[in-house]
Amino acid sequence: MFKGMVFGSMPRTKRIAKALSRYQLGKIDRKQLDQVYRRELKNLLDLVSNARLSRSSDGMYRWDDLFNPLSSYIGAEVNGLKRFYDNNFFFRQPVFSKAISYGGAVVCANLVDDLKGIGYIDKVEMVSLSLPGPLTLATNSLVVDNAYMSRESLARDYIEKVVLTEAERCSREGVKHLDIHEPELAFTIVPDELIDLYKRVSELFKGSIWITIYFGYNSENIKKIGRISRDTRIIPVVDLVSNKLLDREAIEKVGKDLESFREIALGIIDSRNTRMESVEELKRFLEELGKTLRNAENIYVTHNTNLEFLPEKIAIEKIKLIGRLATEI
Amino acid sequence: MLKEMNVELPVLPTTVIGSYPRPRWLVYAVKLYRAGRIGVEELREAFDDAVQAVVREQEEAGIDIPSDGEMRRDDMVEYFAERIRGFRFYGPVRVWGNNFFNKPAVVSRLVYEKPIVVEEFQYLRRVSSRRVLKVTVTGPYTIADWSYNEYYPSKEDLVFELAKIINSEIKRLEEAGALFVQVDEPALTTSPKEMEWAIDAVNEVTKGVNIKLGIHICYGNYELLANYFDRLRFSQLALEFANRGFRDIGILDRLGDKEVGLGVIDVHSRRVETPEEVAKALNKAFKYVKPEQIYVNPDCGLKLLPRKIARAKLENMVRGVEIVRKELRERGLDRIPLKR
């Protein structure tokens, strides 16, 4: 069965940008700023519902980039700007000079408060919580003063102290979807140790864990995740656009990689190009690929990476397009 | 081999990369224009006045080769995309933090309809007392890299098409009397796997041009770039070194007979470098290149600095150059020819 979904960050709207700079100038207070964030969240959830998608992120409106402001909550300092993979988008690099310490599940608490604030707490089951993936965070951070001996040890500590804390709180609050952003998995083979840690998160979390891999496609990592997907509710979100895997030749290859999954999300709408896709072409592709994914109970149609790389009005059009695709097949 | 042009400059010519802080009143005028409260004629007058002010400021600081400070340009890509047919704007996208950029989209075949910056150059020439002036144009790779491509089959096709357009523009500048054009390509080293064809594409802009051409590449991967030094058909590479603490300066020994526009002023720091620091940086560079091969400039455009600091930085840059010039003069090296 085909369903539509949205994940990751949405374009920061003019309203938020303006409110933020007014907040920084002391012209409005925290409460007024929160109201602006919440209005945008409401707009997004209405848009997603109208487009008949089955789930969405919260748009990550409170995030400056994938790592901030979270990194300052977990004891990291923030360094200069770094390019976010091959995008003309820059993030503030987290710097770990001591081990992670995390007081409470701030991200989940914000999400639940925001949903309550707009009277949408009944939608909690369709909104995902977004977190940077352990390998992506560890790769893009700077470690100083021997705070961690390896990238893996930082990744492990982050899962144990941050991801598990958030997952546990999400379970209590009724959040059913956890999105782990792991673009690094498009490029680096995931260590087995980390796969075991994903499994641990899924044992604790009463819902689906979406491992979103973007800016590329990596067969080997998808197969590795496939091995644990049988006993867990781990769903890969794969980017079929960046490596141009949207033709007949790709169907066989991609179909093989994904055949073991019961649930799978296919990023086939390009969120790094404003050109609108042809619904008919993509429908044909999905129907063909669907035939090879015999184990899949749910196939989610989605975009390949954060919609934030698009101007707002194009992002909105692409969400509607996802809805059309999912409902018309 | 570089060719001498019939123009002389003091040894270690001082210059800028291009942009300069807009005077506060110009920022205000632009706002008024956008709000519909002043007209296009008044805005143009404000731009003209601003160019006069910042050219004067550069000349007073002792800059040998000033620019017009790019007073008329909000953004280096947007400005060109607005003036080439085939681009469309859908709205801003975020670049970092709360900073946005009007990212253009290529929606049809690109057409060079009319000159883009020739009038800017003509005005600059009218108001400057200097013989050699710097005109900057945004390079084809950077325009493409910072745009959406809805039309061309590949990024490569788009970059080559843009290269033809920028080449036409440079020829118009040559006809108008420009002696020195700098192609800005900050994005050039972003994707190592695209470098091979990207170098060919930027070289396209130099075809049939007989004036001095420089290329500016900043905050990129210089080790990677150095592999392509001999293939670049530009007589000068304007590179940023102060921000990286002069790390990588060793790549200059691979420059051959080309010139370097040596970035000695960090534009991302508000601390004003001392003349002695500038002199020290030059002496460092002398280990790898001859003094005759060096132009002196800040790392990058100055536009994000407070105007007072930008000016102070230029003044100290020139003072630092004077320290070194004195020593060179004693060795009989006083003036150098402009080369292309």
Ligand SMILES: [Zn+2]
């Ligand atoms: Zn620059």
